[in-house]
Amino acid sequence: MPRKTVNVSAFVTGLVLVAFAIAGSSPSSAAAAPVVGSPAPIFTGTDSNGQTHSLDGYRGKVVVLEWTNHECPFVSKHYGTDNMQNLQRWAIEQDVVWLSIVSSAPGTQGYVTAKQANAVLTDHNAAPTATLLDPEGTIGRLYGARVTPHMYIVGSDGTLLYMGGIDDKPTARWRDVETANNYVRAALDDILAGGAVRSPVTRAYGCTVKYKG
Amino acid sequence: MPASRVLGAALTSFLAAFVSGAAGDSWSAVANPVSTDTVTATLLAERTAVVPGDRFRLGLTLDVRDGWHVYWQNPGDSGLPPVLDWTLPDGVTVSDVMFPIPKRIPYGPLMNFGYEGQITFPLSVELPPSIATDTPLRFQVRADWLVCADICIPESAELALSLPVSVDGPRNDATGRAALDAAMAHLPRPIDWPAQVSVSADWITVTMTLPEDLPGTLHPEAYFPLAEGVIENAAAQDIAIADGVLSIGLVPGYQAQSGIASLDGVLVFETGLGGPDGRIGYLVRPVMATDAAGPLPTVSGGGAAHPNLWSIDSAGLTVPMALVLALLGGILLNLMPCVFPVLFLKALGLVETAQNAPWQVRLHGLVFAGGVLLSFLVIGGAWIALLAGGASIGWGFQLQSPPIVAVLAYLFLLIGLNLSGVFGIGTSIMNVGTGLASRGGYAGSFFTGVLATVVATPCTAPFMGAALGFALTQPPVIALVVFLALGLGMALPYLMLSFLPRLLRLLPKPGAWMERLKQALAFPMYATAAWLLWVLALQAGPDGLAAVLAGGLTLAFAAWVFGLTQTSGGIARAIGTFAALAAVALAAGFVRMTALTETPVDIPGAQAASSRSGSAEAIAWQPFSTQRLTDLTQAGTPVFVNFTAAWCITCLVNERMALRSDSVIAALDARGVVPLKADWTRYDAEITEALALFGRSGVPLYVFYPGGDAAPVVLPQFLTEGSVLSVLETT
Numbered sequence: 007m008p009r010k011t012v013n014v015s016a017f018v019t020g021l022v023l024v025a026f027a028i029a030g031s032s033p034s035s036a037a038a039a040p041v042v043g044s045p046a047p048i049f050t051g052t053d054s055n056g057q058t059h060s061l062d063g064y065r066g067k068v069v070v071l072e073w074t075n076h077e078c079p080f081v082s083k084h085y086g087t088d089n090m091q092n093l094q095r096w097a098i099e100q101d102v103v104w105l106s107i108v109s110s111a112p113g114t115q116g117y118v119t120a121k122q123a124n125a126v127l128t129d130h131n132a133a134p135t136a137t138l139l140d141p142e143g144t145i146g147r148l149y150g151a152r153v154t155p156h157m158y159i160v161g162s163d164g165t166l167l168y169m170g171g172i173d174d175k176p177t178a179r180w181r182d183v184e185t186a187n188n189y190v191r192a193a194l195d196d197i198l199a200g201g202a203v204r205s206p207v208t209r210a211y212g213c214t215v216k217y218k219g
Numbered sequence: 220m221p222a223s224r225v226l227g228a229a230l231t232s233f234l235a236a237f238v239s240g241a242a243g244d245s246w247s248a249v250a251n252p253v254s255t256d257t258v259t260a261t262l263l264a265e266r267t268a269v270v271p272g273d274r275f276r277l278g279l280t281l282d283v284r285d286g287w288h289v290y291w292q293n294p295g296d297s298g299l300p301p302v303l304d305w306t307l308p309d310g311v312t313v314s315d316v317m318f319p320i321p322k323r324i325p326y327g328p329l330m331n332f333g334y335e336g337q338i339t340f341p342l343s344v345e346l347p348p349s350i351a352t353d354t355p356l357r358f359q360v361r362a363d364w365l366v367c368a369d370i371c372i373p374e375s376a377e378l379a380l381s382l383p384v385s386v387d388g389p390r391n392d393a394t395g396r397a398a399l400d401a402a403m404a405h406l407p408r409p410i411d412w413p414a415q416v417s418v419s420a421d422w423i424t425v426t427m428t429l430p431e432d433l434p435g436t437l438h439p440e441a442y443f444p445l446a447e448g449v450i451e452n453a454a455a456q457d458i459a460i461a462d463g464v465l466s467i468g469l470v471p472g473y474q475a476q477s478g479i480a481s482l483d484g485v486l487v488f489e490t491g492l493g494g495p496d497g498r499i500g501y502l503v504r505p506v507m508a509t510d511a512a513g514p515l516p517t518v519s520g521g522g523a524a525h526p527n528l529w530s531i532d533s534a535g536l537t538v539p540m541a542l543v544l545a546l547l548g549g550i551l552l553n554l555m556p557c558v559f560p561v562l563f564l565k566a567l568g569l570v571e572t573a574q575n576a577p578w579q580v581r582l583h584g585l586v587f588a589g590g591v592l593l594s595f596l597v598i599g600g601a602w603i604a605l606l607a608g609g610a611s612i613g614w615g616f617q618l619q620s621p622p623i624v625a626v627l628a629y630l631f632l633l634i635g636l637n638l639s640g641v642f643g644i645g646t647s648i649m650n651v652g653t654g655l656a657s658r659g660g661y662a663g664s665f666f667t668g669v670l671a672t673v674v675a676t677p678c679t680a681p682f683m684g685a686a687l688g689f690a691l692t693q694p695p696v697i698a699l700v701v702f703l704a705l706g707l708g709m710a711l712p713y714l715m716l717s718f719l720p721r722l723l724r725l726l727p728k729p730g731a732w733m734e735r736l737k738q739a740l741a742f743p744m745y746a747t748a749a750w751l752l753w754v755l756a757l758q759a760g761p762d763g764l765a766a767v768l769a770g771g772l773t774l775a776f777a778a779w780v781f782g783l784t785q786t787s788g789g790i791a792r793a794i795g796t797f798a799a800l801a802a803v804a805l806a807a808g809f810v811r812m813t814a815l816t817e818t819p820v821d822i823p824g825a826q827a828a829s830s831r832s833g834s835a836e837a838i839a840w841q842p843f844s845t846q847r848l849t850d851l852t853q854a855g856t857p858v859f860v861n862f863t864a865a866w867c868i869t870c871l872v873n874e875r876m877a878l879r880s881d882s883v884i885a886a887l888d889a890r891g892v893v894p895l896k897a898d899w900t901r902y903d904a905e906i907t908e909a910l911a912l913f914g915r916s917g918v919p920l921y922v923f924y925p926g927g928d929a930a931p932v933v934l935p936q937f938l939t940e941g942s943v944l945s946v947l948e949t950t
Contacts, residue, residue: 039451039473079373115370150473152296152329169473176299177363178373207477209447213371214297217327 039150039169042206046158046166047148051107051138054123059105059136066162068197069103070190072134073146075116075154076126078213079178084155085130087183090172093191094133100198104134109146111218116154117141143217153212157190161197168193170208253376257284257366262358262378263339265396268385269356272348275389276399279303279316279362279378280339287368288333291321293445295331295452298371301340301364308356310347316340319405320487320500323441325904330453331367332443339402355381407485407500414505416482422694423450423469425482425505431463435930436491440498442467444484448474455907468693482507489849491930497849538697541689542704548683549708557631557747558675558709560638560740565667566716577720583664584717588710590668592703598676599702603695618676618866619902621759625767625810628751630673632771633778635744638737641775642782668710674747675709687917754866757900770809777802837879838887843897845905848924855926857892859947862910862920864899870919877938886947892923925950 040047050060061069072090074081084090094104108123110116118126123137140146149158149169159168173186193203252261259282266275279301281289290298305313317340321332350356359379366372414427425442439458444450450469457468467486471479487500553562565587618624637643683705690701716722748771756764777799784795841847843860851858861878863870877883887894897906899918910920921934923946932950935942 039476042476077370079371147328177302178365179363207448207473211299212297214326214329214331214367216369217329219327 046160053136054120069160071158073151073156080212106134106137109140110216114216156210171210176211260376263395267392268390271350278341282337290333292318296329299365304361306359314343352384355383407502416505425467437488448472545686545704546708549705587664587668590665591710592706594672595706631748635741638741766809770806773802840896843895857926858924860922862897873938880940
């Protein structure tokens with residue numbers, strides 16, 4: 007007789023674990039940063055053209071992740087001055103993969119449908135490899151992305167090599183772009199030269215990522 | 220998607236682009252004050268006339284529209300502090316702005332540090348002795364600030380004011396001076412309390428010895444590091460005071476990866492006395508401990524006689540005491556109505572296996588204990604991981620989630636049906652495989668341990684609250700050890716039975732009565748399921764409840780079909796199994812629906828549900844908020860706060876047994892006590908934070924604020940009419 011209870015228990019324990027998994031997203035688990043020098047969190051996302059991109063699929067290439075929100079004044083600073091687009095074009099010439107990621111939830115600033123995302127790309131004359139749509143904030147939370155722009159670089163072996171800001175001038179003033187030290191460019195230079203990134207963790211500045219709930 | 224909101228956001232960002240674009244150019248209309256859509260900026264001085272060599276204060280006031288905020292020097296997860304760029308007469312120097320104490324401003328999973336409403340940043344000015352007296356001094360500043368609500372707008376203003384240089388003494392400006400005095404009162408105060416910090420990979424502990432003359436009414440609120448990224452800003456902070464030592468547990472932030480140089484910061488207390496916005500801050504410069512991996516300075520000085528064991532405050536606990544409490548709490552879990560039937564039946568099982576070799580019986584006991592301990596490790600580990608991830612959650616958090624409540628209700632329903640004899644999974648295998656019995660038996664013992672832990676999760680036993688509250692303030696390893704002690708306590712009675720077979724003889728001989736008893740014990744299971752459904756109704760509303768009831772009905776029907784067919788062979792059995800699997804899938808679908816309908820219908824809430832069902836004389840609870848509590852206590856009104864949740868059985872028992880008595884109601888009325896109910900049935904960050912202030916991670920908690928300057932009194936976790944009355948009458 008006790009054994010009956012026992013077998014039921016094995017079965018329902020599984021059921022409970024399923025429920026814990028379903029409920030895993032609540033209450034809000036906040037964004038914890040990944041660790042530079044450790045494997046970057048693996049993700050799969052869909053871009054504005056319906057294509058699927060997985061980080062794993064880019065093994066062998068350096069990947070830049072750029073959190074963006076086209077309505078954020080800090081993002082505007084870097085697109086209005088062509089700073090971001092120039093960096094994207096240069097990176098892609100170096101065979102780097104560049105994924106822009108939008109983690110704004112529906113109804114919040116920066117949220118875009120696939121069509122709107124493509125319109126923004128055209129409008130900005132931007133040149134990332136793809137723009138991933140992350141309205142649930144899954145990828146954002148995985149990386150602990152806090153602001154837009156928030157930048158990450160994953161090495162060709164899947165190791166996280168850089169996380170932080172786009173540059174060292176935490177302002178929304180467009181003219182500061184000229185005098186800023188672009189951390190991402192510097193980190194890519196280090197990586198492409200086969201060396202260690204000299205400033206692997208920097209301060210990210212910008213608008214808060216507009217996560218869901 | 221609310222179109223109006225998107226339109227509003229687009230419009231605002233257009234304005235933002237306009238403002239920043241305009242400000243980015245050489246736009247130099249100077250005025251004072253300057254107003255934008257969201258902020259009015261004013262440059263103010265404490266003088267109307269200055270003298271050569273004068274030292275005085277200037278200030279920048281930002282009056283921020285409701286719902287928006289500006290930032291502290293460390294803005295938290297995003298944001299920027301205001302930046303001032305001065306144009307000054309030759310020889311005049313100004314200090315950096317000084318930052319008043321900030322507030323924690325949450326946004327989604329992120330946390331900012333800043334200010335809402337009107338805020339003044341003071342700074343000091345020094346004039347050279349040789350300054351010319353013929354022309355007024357012009358102080359011109361370009362102020363850049365970022366103001367945010369859901370969205371952020373970088374704004375700026377060119378502000379200026381002129382002050383004449385007088386030869387016959389300085390003249391003060393009463394308004395400016397009052398504003399600056401008030402601002403200075405908001406600045407963090409430097410202290411010389413000894414403070415240390417130790418940093419490990421996943422935990423930062425700051426400890427300091429509080430001075431003896433610190434007012435007892437102070438309640439620590441939060442720690443704000445001066446440097447960005449040194450802590451995980453949104454993570455709950457575990458602050459506890461014991462024997463004059465205050466300890467702050469913090470989760471390291473991203474900067475920890477490149478090394479934390481300093482944890483200097485501002486420790487903010489609620490004064491409990493009023494004063495400028497009821498808060499006071501101290502500038503703490505803790506010394507880095509050299510042995511970072513060494514044992515953390517835990518609160519010492521146990522042994523102090525506690526008048527009432529039930530009301531042990533976790534803040535005063537030492538590790539051994541916490542372990543003893545956890546062990547006791549675990550033992551008492553065995554008697555909780557949700558756990559008792561499972562374990563009692565397991566114990567009766569021992570009677571049946573008594574003919575086995577003693578070593579086999581012992582091994583069963585150990586394997587069972589292993590199942591319990593492992594489950595506690597998993598649950599404790601998940602809790603700690605969520606806390607480390609920044610979630611501000613307390614014990615019982617699992618019951619704040621409707622899907623988990625729903626699945627637990629199903630679980631109790633199925634165990635009940637199994638006990639009622641409707642079905643038995645594995646019966647046929649048992650009959651066939653005698654050879655497997657001993658092996659399957661050990662797996663069985665293990666899973667009974669797991670099951671016992673799972674069914675125990677809705678229960679809180681006495682002593683557990685203090686032990687778990689203590690675990691919260693400890694590094695993960697010690698917290699896990701507390702969980703293990705809890706598990707050990709729960710496994711202990713069964714372990715003793717299996718190791719001391721003589722005890723078994725005290726149990727009656729097996730017989731038909733066991734089957735009857737088993738059937739009778741199904742009813743506590745049904746009762747627990749019914750209670751969980753009530754909790755679910757409060758969380759997910761009638762729709763969620765309907766979905767789960769449908770799921771339960773399906774499961775019960777499938778269990779019956781399964782039971783009918785399981786002893787037959789062939790197609791009938793296949794049909795039964797298929798029905799069972801289909802029902803489980805369907806039930807899981809219904810659970811998923813509760814997750815979707817999680818935004819609850821605004822039914823009157825647990826508070827109304829529990830107080831309405833009784834007599835008309837029930838206490839007229841008012842909803843709790845920190846603001847309301849502060850307002851009331853500052854006005855000198857006595858307040859009784861009841862931290863409760865619909866899923867907390869202890870809370871419901873207390874409400875029924877003690878809080879609803881006529882004499883308690885009369886005593887509350889007589890003293891003019893305002894009763895506040897902090898309902899934690901659903902997740903509530905404010906209440907979680909308030910609980911943490913008392914070193915608790917869960918409910919129940921009862922606190923009486925006598926009003927005025929008197930320190931709050933924490934009541935025992937198990938209330939009696941007498942204990943409530945004595946607190947109400949003597950303090």
